[in-house]
Amino acid sequence: MAARLIGRVLDRGFYARDARSLAPLLLNKILVHHDPDAGRLAVRIVEVEAYAGAEDEGSHGFRGLTKRNAAMFGPPGHLYVYFTYGMHWCANVVAGEDGLSSAVLLRAAAPVTGIETMRTRRAAARTDTDLCSGPARLTQALGLAGGHDGTDLTLTRAAVRLLDDGVPPPTDPTVTTRVGLRSGRGDEYPWRFFVPDDPNVSHGPKQ
DNA sequence: TTTCGGATTCACT
């Protein structure tokens, strides 16, 4: 029933570019979680935000290395998963060279495989386009949490992987400012990218 | 040790 997923694992060099360059390239990539409880879950990424290193006040890395954000400072191609608002997990892909604190936040996706599991986990979702239409919704639907912080996405046996299945990123992605940042703390940078007119994109500022 | 505020979501008006 489920269509066979064919795709190649992206290599380290793909992730090594800076976050602003990497972010739009992640659009239309496939995020797969081999969930020990639910089997294979997969989504197609449709919305991302770039967080760029030490000079970006909106980035967790702005205030330097801490135990929480250590994955951001590590080598590219790993997951950075953090807890926020006392109840939500958000997942990032680490970008840039080892030692730089840059990452791309995965904000929204389109369900591909395991939709029944996602509907169960996202009971509040009224429609399938609400299953992954926000950074914390995405992690909840896929079952990602703090235990996945630091996962190497480039390992073929990793529980979480990012695949290129041949669908290219949009040639003209929509670009806006980032969501949820305080005024003057990096909210002015146009570093949010999403697939134009995709119904799974989160409800952010004017699109 | 205490305080502060958050890369959000959901229910409700």
Added chain:
DNA sequence: GTGAATCCGAAAT
């Protein structure tokens, strides 16, 4: 469109 829920990490004391 508005506000409550909810708790951890980091900064301040």
